[in-house]
Every structure is written in structure tokens, then in C-alpha cells.
Amino acid sequence: MHDDSAATSAPTRIYWFRNDLRLEDNPALRAACAHAGHLLFVYCHGSADVTRWNVPRTSRHRQHFVRASLADLARQLGAQGSQLLEVEGDPAQILPALAQAIGATTIHCEKIAAPQETDELAALRAAGLTVQAVWQSSLLDPATLPFSPDALPDVFTNFRTLVERGQVVPPAPLARPGTIPPLPPAFATLAARWALAPGVCADIQPAAAASSFPYAQAAFDGGATAAAAHLRQYFDRALAHTYKRTRNGLTGVDYSTKFSPWLACGALSARAVYAALRTFEASHGANDSTYWIWFELLWRDYFRFLHLQHGVALYRAGGLSSLGPPGHVPRQFEAWCQARTGEALVDAGMAELNATGYLSNRLRQIVASYLVHDLGCDWRAGAAWFEAQLIDYDVYSNQGNWLYIAGRGTDPRNGRRFNLEKQVREHDPDGVYRRLWAR
Incomplete structure (x- = not known):
């Protein structure tokens, strides 16, 4: 519902949805609603660029799931009398233009501590906008940890021990905002010029029936x-x-x-x-x-x-280690991507990933280890392929896990090389999984 009484005195602002496609438990959103007289909700679809590894940034699977999530978000905003503006392109260019069009000087959003996402905020500030970014994706509040962020233990076990010994408790989830400020008066004009057609991409085919996360089914829909x-x-x-x-x-x-x-x-x-x-x-x-x-x-x-x-x-070739630059064999990487390595379990895993956008945690470790330690390829190329393919791609976990496998993170051991024969014996002894995804 709207609160029109405040609209005449409070400024017009923008709420930029990033990786926080929800109304509940969203501190940044609550702050925006509390301080804006009019509020424009925006989501920016990134352009379909290609990484240095000749890998696209995203796949049809993740596009489908994110668009379904946005459609659900739009319905929830609509139920409260507002709308979501979906646009395509670089936020550093689009958001300043939108802000100028509605007379806004402040953007609210979540804080994401990864290089590209940090650069986006720096570009917005360089354009003269005030950006109020709130850290809100973690379970624990960094301010309540028994150490400062720059003193994070180098080993996960030590981190966990300190958290549990200190009895650190996560904050309770927040309710959705009680009121949503009205849209800027110019919204209809903006939407006519900028908006993408919302909803799920019609040309995206649903995941294979054997998927472990069948997002084509209502129970696994985005949102x-x-x-x-x-x-x-x-x-x-x-x-x-x-x-x-x-x-x-x-x-x-x-x-x-x-x-x-x-x-x-x-x-x-x-x-x-x-x-x-x-x-x-x-x-x-x-x-x-x-x-x-x-x-x-x-x-x-x-x-x-x-x-x-x-x-x-964390994004440098050596990561946090003193190791030299990793090697890379492009044809081996291509064979891995396309499930043509000749190792049945690895190929089955990569076939499932490509067909469905999902892969079990165990297989993610197995195929990552094989790329780095058996095929001699750059861990960053593997991270880029996972970024493109995974429905549940998370910049923090993806980078952290690849560094862990490659031995270039904080773990004291020199990476994680999985014995493929042992993994087959323990996790697919009867070959059921390999036959399911055999090509």
C-alpha cells in the first residue's frame, strides 16, 4: 500500500534490486521505503557479454530462473500498488539516466563485495549519485563477529569454532515493509522508453526431466x-x-x-x-x-x-597463494565444458550441468578437481563456466570453492585433488548416474 502523505516532503529515490529479489528480510529495501517520498524499483539485466575464456556470463537456465523470480517479485510489488521496471544494460549508465529523469539523487541497494559489483557502485558515485548500500546477504551480521572482518581466520574450522564459542546468533528475519512509497509521477513515460517485457523468456526450454532441480515444475519455480x-x-x-x-x-x-x-x-x-x-x-x-x-x-x-x-x-591468478600462474590447455577446457573428456563420471556431471543448470555438490568438486589437477587448466576458466551454467551461481561461493579446489585460497593444504576411481566406487558403484547422463 502507498503512503502518499509523505510523498510531498520526502525525496524521490531509486531502489536497485541486485541479488535480493524479495520483499521480506530486506534491510536495504526497508531503508529505502522509510526515506523516500516516491520510489522507483529497478532491475538491470546485464548484457550478454563473453568472458576472456570465451564463455558467456549466463546461460538459458539461469536466465529462466531469474526472470521467473522477477515475475514473482513484480506480482508482489503489484499487490502493494507498485511496479518493477526491468531494463537491460550497464547499471552504471542506465541508473544515472533514470535518476536524472525522475529527479533522484540517491540509490538504495544491497552491498556485494565482489570486484565487478563494487566497481558498479563506484561508477554510480562518480556520476554524482549517493549510493546507500547495505550488507545483507550473510547469515551473521559482520558487526557481531568475535573478530574484525580484516582478522577473519585463515581456516574455516577456526572461524566456525570462534563463532560457536562466542554464541553468535543471526538477526531474526525482518518483515516486508508495511508501506511502499508511490511510484514517481513519470513512471509510465519511463516504462514506455526503458522497460523490457517482464516475465520468463519464451525461447528458453525447460530443464531435462531428470534434473535434480527441475525448475520447469511449479514447485521449483523462481521467486x-x-x-x-x-x-x-x-x-x-x-x-x-x-x-x-x-x-x-x-x-x-x-x-x-x-x-x-x-x-x-x-x-x-x-x-x-x-x-x-x-x-x-x-x-x-x-x-x-x-x-x-x-x-x-x-x-x-x-x-x-x-x-x-x-x-x-581473490580473483588474481594466484589467489591468496604464492603459487605461480596456473597453466591452461584450451582444447582440454573445451572438452571438459562439452562433456567430452573420456572420463565417464566427469562427462556425466558436465552433461547434467549443461542440460539442467544444476549439479550436486559432490560432482561439482569432482569435475572441478579433474579440470584443475588432471587436465591442467586454469581454475578461473572453470569458475567462469560454472558462473555461466549454474542456476544457483553465487559469486562468493563460486570463487571460494574454486580457490579451495585449486589450493589458492586460505586453506593450508595445496588444493583438493579427488581420486576419480575412489569417487566412482563410493558414489556411483553401479553406474546408475553415469548411464543416466551418458551421451
Whole structure:
């Protein structure tokens, strides 16, 4: 609902949705609603550029899921009397033009501590705009940690121990804003000039039927509505009590939580997951599996705090290590991307990734290890391919996990080289997964 009484005295502002496609538990959004007289909601679709590895920035799978999430967000804003303006192009160029058109000088958004996303904010400020960016994607509030961000422990286990010993508790999820400021009077003119047609891309084909995250099905649709329903059914079915036992599965919808696609685009917050987990434990009891969900949420936070500490250094060839530049064999990388390495388990995993935009955590580690340690390719190329393909691509976790595998992060061991024969024996002894995705 609108609050027109404040519109005459408070300024017009822009809320720029990034990886926070939700109304609930969104501190940056609440701040914008509290201080704006008129508020323009904007989402910028990046242009379809190609990385240095000749890899596109995104795939049809992630495009479909994000657009579905935006369609859900637009419906929720519409129910509160507002609208979402979807535009295409560089935020550093589009947002200043929109701000000028409506007389806004302030942009609200979430803070993302990765190089490209940080550069976007710097460009907006250089254009003369005030940017109020709020850190809000982590489970834990960095201000409550028992150490400063620049003193983050080098090893995850030490980080976890300090957090648990200090009994650091995440903030409770916030409700959605009670009122939404009205749109700027010029919205219709802006929309006629700038808006993309909202909704799911019609030319994107749904994922394969065998997908472990079948986003073509309503239960796995993008957006906060489907995310909330999935969160409820996961705990209602008591799957949390078996998570640790099943989490290394290779295929199926129930072996892992499947929260990650919604977490990645921000349709679901980590604090909402944590609150649901604690409610479940209070009613049904805690065990090692429910603890392991907390454990994985802490890993997600660790990679975020690592970015606050090291920033662009995490994107250099050597990462945080003293190792020399990694080698690279383009034809080997191409064979890996296209599931043509000749190693059946690796090729099956890459075939699933390309066909569905999803891959189990176990297989992500296996195929990443094979690219880096067996094929001798640059870990950054693998990270770029995952960025393009994964529905649940998260800049922090993707970079952190590839550094971990390559031995160029904070872990004291020199990377993680997986024994392929051992992985086959332990996780696909009967060849069921390999036959499912054989080409």
C-alpha cells in the first residue's frame, strides 16, 4: 500500500534490486521505503557479454530462473500498488539516466563485495549519485563477529569454532515493509522508453526431466513465493533429520536442501532458512543432520567474509597463494565444458550441468578437481563456466570453492585433488548416474 502523505516532503529515490529479489528480510529495501517520498524499483539485466575464456556470463537456465523470480517479485510489488521496471544494460549508465529523469539523487541497494559489483557502485558515485548500500546477504551480521572482518581466520574450522564459542546468533528475519512509497509521477513515460517485457523468456526450454532441480515444475519455480513453499515442505517432511546422510547424493530432488537457487538470487534469505531450522529443531529435535545445515550456512558466510577481507585479490591468478600462474590447455577446457573428456563420471556431471543448470555438490568438486589437477587448466576458466551454467551461481561461493579446489585460497593444504576411481566406487558403484547422463 502507498503512503502518499509523505510523498510531498520526502525525496524521490531509486531502489536497485541486485541479488535480493524479495520483499521480506530486506534491510536495504526497508531503508529505502522509510526515506523516500516516491520510489522507483529497478532491475538491470546485464548484457550478454563473453568472458576472456570465451564463455558467456549466463546461460538459458539461469536466465529462466531469474526472470521467473522477477515475475514473482513484480506480482508482489503489484499487490502493494507498485511496479518493477526491468531494463537491460550497464547499471552504471542506465541508473544515472533514470535518476536524472525522475529527479533522484540517491540509490538504495544491497552491498556485494565482489570486484565487478563494487566497481558498479563506484561508477554510480562518480556520476554524482549517493549510493546507500547495505550488507545483507550473510547469515551473521559482520558487526557481531568475535573478530574484525580484516582478522577473519585463515581456516574455516577456526572461524566456525570462534563463532560457536562466542554464541553468535543471526538477526531474526525482518518483515516486508508495511508501506511502499508511490511510484514517481513519470513512471509510465519511463516504462514506455526503458522497460523490457517482464516475465520468463519464451525461447528458453525447460530443464531435462531428470534434473535434480527441475525448475520447469511449479514447485521449483523462481521467486520468493516458491522459495517459501519449498522451505516449508522441506521441514514439514523432516528431511532435515537425514540431510547429512543424503547430502552427497548425485541425483534426485530430496538428497539435499535445494535452497541454493533461491538463496543465490535472493528470493530467499539465509536468515529465513536459519529461523525455519531452529523452529524445526525446537519441535522435532536437533541431530547431526540439522547441525550440518547450520554448518553449510556458515561455509556460505565464510566465503562472503573472505571477500570483505581480501576483495579483488581473490580473483588474481594466484589467489591468496604464492603459487605461480596456473597453466591452461584450451582444447582440454573445451572438452571438459562439452562433456567430452573420456572420463565417464566427469562427462556425466558436465552433461547434467549443461542440460539442467544444476549439479550436486559432490560432482561439482569432482569435475572441478579433474579440470584443475588432471587436465591442467586454469581454475578461473572453470569458475567462469560454472558462473555461466549454474542456476544457483553465487559469486562468493563460486570463487571460494574454486580457490579451495585449486589450493589458492586460505586453506593450508595445496588444493583438493579427488581420486576419480575412489569417487566412482563410493558414489556411483553401479553406474546408475553415469548411464543416466551418458551421451
